[in-house]
Structures are given as structure tokens and as C-alpha cells.
Amino acid sequence: MNRSKFTCKNREKIRLKEFLQKSYMYSTSFDFMALQLWPYDRSQPFIIHMVYFTNFSLTFAHLCSHFIYALQQMINTSSYVILCWVNVGGFSLLVVLWSLISLQSVVSHPFARIAIDKTVLAVSDAAAFVEVSPSVLGSRGQSSEWVNVNISNPHPTDVNDWIGVFSPSNFSASTCAAENPRVVSPLLCTAPIKYKYVRYGNPNYKYTGKAILKLQLINQRSDFSFALFTGGLSKPKLITVSNTIAFANPKSPNYPRLAQGKLWNVTTVTWTSGYSIRESEPFVEWGKQGEKQRRSTAKTLTFNRNSMCGAPAKTVGWRDPGYFHTSFLTGLWPNSLYTYKLGHKLSNNTVIWSQVYEFKSSPYPGQSSLQRVIIFGDMGKDEADGSNEYNQFQRGSLNTTRQLVEDLKNIELVFHIGDLSYANGYLSQWDQFTSQIEPIASYAPYMIASGNHERDWPNSGSFYENYDSGGECGVVAETMFYVPSQNKTKLWYYVDYGMFRFCIADSENDWREGSEQYKFIEDCLSSVNRQKQPWLVFLAHRVLGYSSSLFYYIQGCAEPMARESLENLWRKYNVDIAIFGHAHNYERTCPIYQSKCMNNESKEYSGSLNGTIHVVAGGGGASLSEFAPINTTWSVFRDYDYGFLKLTAFNHSKLLFEYKKSRDGKVYDSFTISRGS
Numbered sequence: 001m002n003r004s005k006f007t008c009k010n011r012e013k014i015r016l017k018e019f020l021q022k023s024y025m026y027s028t029s030f031d032f033m034a035l036q037l038w039p040y041d042r043s044q045p046f047i048i049h050m051v052y053f054t055n056f057s058l059t060f061a062h063l064c065s066h067f068i069y070a071l072q073q074m075i076n077t078s079s080y081v082i083l084c085w086v087n088v089g090g091f092s093l094l095v096v097l098w099s100l101i102s103l104q105s106v107v108s109h110p111f112a113r114i115a116i117d118k119t120v121l122a123v124s125d126a127a128a129f130v131e132v133s134p135s136v137l138g139s140r141g142q143s144s145e146w147v148n149v150n151i152s153n154p155h156p157t158d159v160n161d162w163i164g165v166f167s168p169s170n171f172s173a174s175t176c177a178a179e180n181p182r183v184v185s186p187l188l189c190t191a192p193i194k195y196k197y198v199r200y201g202n203p204n205y206k207y208t209g210k211a212i213l214k215l216q217l218i219n220q221r222s223d224f225s226f227a228l229f230t231g232g233l234s235k236p237k238l239i240t241v242s243n244t245i246a247f248a249n250p251k252s253p254n255y256p257r258l259a260q261g262k263l264w265n266v267t268t269v270t271w272t273s274g275y276s277i278r279e280s281e282p283f284v285e286w287g288k289q290g291e292k293q294r295r296s297t298a299k300t301l302t303f304n305r306n307s308m309c310g311a312p313a314k315t316v317g318w319r320d321p322g323y324f325h326t327s328f329l330t331g332l333w334p335n336s337l338y339t340y341k342l343g344h345k346l347s348n349n350t351v352i353w354s355q356v357y358e359f360k361s362s363p364y365p366g367q368s369s370l371q372r373v374i375i376f377g378d379m380g381k382d383e384a385d386g387s388n389e390y391n392q393f394q395r396g397s398l399n400t401t402r403q404l405v406e407d408l409k410n411i412e413l414v415f416h417i418g419d420l421s422y423a424n425g426y427l428s429q430w431d432q433f434t435s436q437i438e439p440i441a442s443y444a445p446y447m448i449a450s451g452n453h454e455r456d457w458p459n460s461g462s463f464y465e466n467y468d469s470g471g472e473c474g475v476v477a478e479t480m481f482y483v484p485s486q487n488k489t490k491l492w493y494y495v496d497y498g499m500f501r502f503c504i505a506d507s508e509n510d511w512r513e514g515s516e517q518y519k520f521i522e523d524c525l526s527s528v529n530r531q532k533q534p535w536l537v538f539l540a541h542r543v544l545g546y547s548s549s550l551f552y553y554i555q556g557c558a559e560p561m562a563r564e565s566l567e568n569l570w571r572k573y574n575v576d577i578a579i580f581g582h583a584h585n586y587e588r589t590c591p592i593y594q595s596k597c598m599n600n601e602s603k604e605y606s607g608s609l610n611g612t613i614h615v616v617a618g619g620g621g622a623s624l625s626e627f628a629p630i631n632t633t634w635s636v637f638r639d640y641d642y643g644f645l646k647l648t649a650f651n652h653s654k655l656l657f658e659y660k661k662s663r664d665g666k667v668y669d670s671f672t673i674s675r676g677s
Helices: 016-021 023-027 065-071 101-106 397-406 428-441 475-480 516-526 550-555 562-572
Strands: 002-004 009-015 032-038 047-052 080-088 091-098 120-123 129-133 144-152 162-166 194-197 210-218 225-230 237-241 254-260 267-273 280-288 294-301 323-329 337-346 351-360 371-376 413-416 446-448 493-497 500-504 535-540 577-580 586-593 604-606 612-617 635-639 643-649 654-661 667-674
Touching: 129 225, 129 237, 162 210, 194 210, 210 428, 254 351, 254 428, 254 446, 267 337, 280 323, 323 337, 397 428, 397 643, 428 446, 428 475, 500 516, 516 535, 516 562, 535 643, 562 586, 562 612, 586 667, 612 643, 635 654, 635 667
Parallel strands: 032 091, 047 120, 371 413, 413 446, 500 535, 535 577, 577 612, 604 667
Antiparallel strands: 009 080, 032 047, 080 091, 129 144, 144 210, 162 194, 162 225, 225 237, 254 267, 267 323, 280 294, 280 337, 294 323, 337 351, 371 643, 493 500, 586 612, 586 635, 643 654, 654 667
């Protein structure tokens, strides 16, 4: 990139509002246009990055949308801009300088430190371009599509040139400093939704300057642009920006997520769209196959930037989340197949439809039928196109997802026990997560538990005072997913599913004896009728029981005070299995109480266990956790790999437990529990 200093001539100071009104006139009177503010540190002049354009049929206001978007949160249309014309190699160049008088109240923002009188123009090579096709996505109603990204750069710098995908297409490529350890590179003031090194499109890119990348996009309710950067992730410098592309209907309803209601015969459907309640009436049309369909209206929720607790969720990672609609399908017949589709009735009476989905309703409590439940934690998401994301350490998640999708007809219920997306404050990744799980969550109830990466943030009410949620402080997960809790900020609840009773605890809220949650846990365990529901399972994210993971070994035990508070309850109410995540591995204990094995059997249990089998199932996809270099008397099976659990209740007298690896779906550990009918 060549940079030169130029003298600004013929300055004209006008209000922004007036400038926008005259933008078409300006668009026909120059050859280059200033698109991107680029703030440097206090010791350096401020640079306006220049990009060449040839399509002068577009108005200047449109071409400067990146520039305007970057400041629209801080400068209103009564602010001033300064226009000046310079000559660059015989071309006429219009430079737009923003008056920063109105920024005095936001001096902490990088733009507030700009010295206009020291402005430098950085002019890119005219031949650099990024072209993306197709320009219209989802023309057949699909919510994802692959695109070709054609890159040409006459001056490739090194192997670290990269393409950033931005949505909305208007973005700020300015650098914003990290406010805490959860803000990570690339440190742009608008975080890309994903990025990929150009060299993966051509190993010889460094020499040829040309490459083609294939990327997969999902519908995220806005348009997309692709930006070429040099300087790697640590010092990104914008070279050029692509054409804008978009889905045919960016607002369409997508990513349905089923959940069990508070009653066994109620199933809820939650989905995401770009339609507010002022624009449409959301509903679900559903019914048994071949029978008359009915409509159930939906309630709508969303949240805004002020709902977040800190960076990056409140700053560089913020993205408009759209709207979340939840409909309650009531009066369901047990173990029956239903179809449904999502609808939005617009003001002109047009209805926007989703595709048709199906689900199987819940058995009634105590019903004897084949019942199969999947349980895992800490899965996250990953990009099928090999591109990179913020907080990218969930390489096992696609395999876990793939195995569940392939076995979907043999699954009735799913529990994802915390650490769902690992967005950690980069909100666009929640769309990626819900898109990845859609084949599962649209078919079987996808029940969640609260994890540290959803909830924890200092001074936000979480039991643990750390930065793991990236400023989300529970708001995102609690809004995007329905759980049958009494209070959506307290994610403890129970699910009666046929012969199972599941008691789900919220490990990020106080669970100690005397707390509100402790009372719930005891009520859940004590109120089940074991004649009707013999299989009693306790679920939570953090290991409130036993684990020989290295980080717990260094800490001295699993979660402090957990066993002391809860182990007597598990013993008193004969909990069969307690399952946890948080440690990214698999481990199974003997039936245990106070660190002692209460049953010497390991494969075929019969009658009372006399203790609770503790299982860590945190290998859903995130980077694996090492085990401590010790041997315990209570650890029966350990595996340093990705995997998930499957519980199968054949009837009231036999339960099968299986641990399957995500790589191949095969069973690597199992046991049975048999009891008299």
C-alpha cells in the first residue's frame, strides 16, 4: 500500500444532514472517495483510507456507508463535515473530514483522539479487488449457502493477508484496544463474523496475488461484505472491500429450537427472525400429519447493547441479535409425530413461511416406551468451511453434531449442559451455533443448562466472579433458549420425560445448603414417584461431584463446597447418575459416596446402587482437558477425547448407559442398571 501526504484545498464546511442531501451531486464530481477512518495512536497522524471505485452510478452516500456507519452511534446529522478537494496523479479527489466537536462526550472512544489537521491519505493500488458471487443467497428459501470469493492483490505482503466477513456490510476497520482478556485479535472496532487467510485459496498467493476462497454463509438478518486485510491479525490494515451480497429475505424465520414445556404435553418452539412485532405477527402452524393444522401465536423478545455487562459483548462484539419468538404447542398426544412450520403475517396480510419441520411429542410421566436421551456439555460450534472465528477452540463440535444428526431418528431428547456456543461476547456466533444445531434442535427438544461461558461476569449476580461470558452475563442464552424454569435468570428446572426425572441445576448460581436453589434441588429429588419414574438423573454444568481432571487436581477438588452441600441429597434420594460438563473429557466413577465406592460392579448393576454414579461428559467439542497424573480408587473409566452420552430406558426395569466418541459414533464405555419391575 502506498501512502502520500496531500494538501487540502478549497475546504467547505457543511452540516452532515446537508451533505447527505447533496451526496448525488458530489458523487459525479470526483474519481476517488474516502471510505474508512483509521485511528492510530496519539503519536501518529490520523489516516483516512482510500479505496478506488469505478461504479459511479452509486451515490456517494451509499459508497461512504462504511464511513458513516462507523460514526453513526456518536455523530448525529447536525454535526459538521469538512469537504476538501485534492489532486492525486491528475485525478480529482474529494476528502470528507468529520468535525469532532460533538465527540467531546465520548473521549474514551478512539475517534475522539483524531487530529483532523494532521490527516494523512492512504491510497490503495487501483487493481486490488475482492469479488463475491452469487450476489443473492437463499433464493430457494435455504438459510445457508456457499459463496466464491475472488481475490486479486497486486502487492500481496505475506502469508498473513486475510479476508474478513462482515455483516452488516457497513463496518469499522479501525483498531480498538482490548478492554479485558476476553477481547481478542483481530482488534477491529467491528468484529468480523469470521475470517480466513487468503493463502488457503491459493498456496502461491504470496507470489501471484490471486486466490479464490469458498466460504459458507448463514442468514444473519443483514447483508455481507468481504474485506481484504494485510498486516495479519495483530496490525490489520484494510486494502479493499468487496461488493455487497445478501439473502433474498434476510428477515426470514430460521433456526427453530424445540424445548419441553412446564407440562409434559407442552412443547415450545423458539426461533430467530428479523421481524419486530411492529412488522409482523409471529405464529406456528402445526398438527398431526394428515390432520387439520392449527395456529399458535408466539411471544417476542430481544435485547440491546445496554443489556450487556461489558466488553466485548457491549463493544466490538456487539451485533443486532434480531428477534426471538416462542410459541407453545399445547395439549399434545403422547409419543406422537407432529409437523410444524414458522410463520410471520405482515401488515399487508402476506405470510412469510419457513420450511416444514417435524417432532415427536413427549411420553407422559411414567409411560413405558423406548426412551432415548442424549447428554453432553461444552460443545460450541465450528465453521464447516475451515474459516476462523473468535474464541476458536471447539474443533470437535462438528463431529459431535454430525453423529447426532446421523442418529437423529433414534433420539427423543437432548441436554446440552452448559457452555453452549462459546461466543464469549462476539454475538454473531450465536447465529452460527443455532444454525449448526438446527437439524437436531428442530426435531428433538434441545434443553440447556447454564455454564460459565453463558453467565459469569463480575458484579452481575453470578456465583463465580470471572469474565468467562465475555460480557453476556446470561442475557443472550436466557433470551434465545426457552427452559421451563420459574425465572429465566435462574436456570434450574426439572423435566419429566416418561420414565425419567431430570433435575437440572444452575451451577453459576448459589447451590449451597440454605440457598433458594438448594431448596429446589431437594424438592425435585424428593417429589418424584420412583415407581412411575425409576430413573433419577441430576445434571449441572460444573463438576459438583467427582473429577480427576488436572485443573481440578491443582485446585484441590472439584467445585469447592459442592460435595458437602449436595452429596447427602444425592444419597438420601437415591440419585442414579449425576452428569456434569466443564471438564472437557469423559470420566465415569463407581457408585460413590464420600469418596468411597459403594458397589464393586462396573458394567451390570442390579437393584440399589447404594451410591451415585458420577459422570463428566464435557467433551462435546471444546479443547480437551488433561487428566491429573494420579490413579483414584473411584475412577472406573477415563477418556481424553470428544464424545457424548446416550441413555436408553427400555422399560421400568432396565436402563442402558453408553458413551460414544464423536469421531465415529461407536460405543467405548457402557453399563446397565436392572431393577425389579
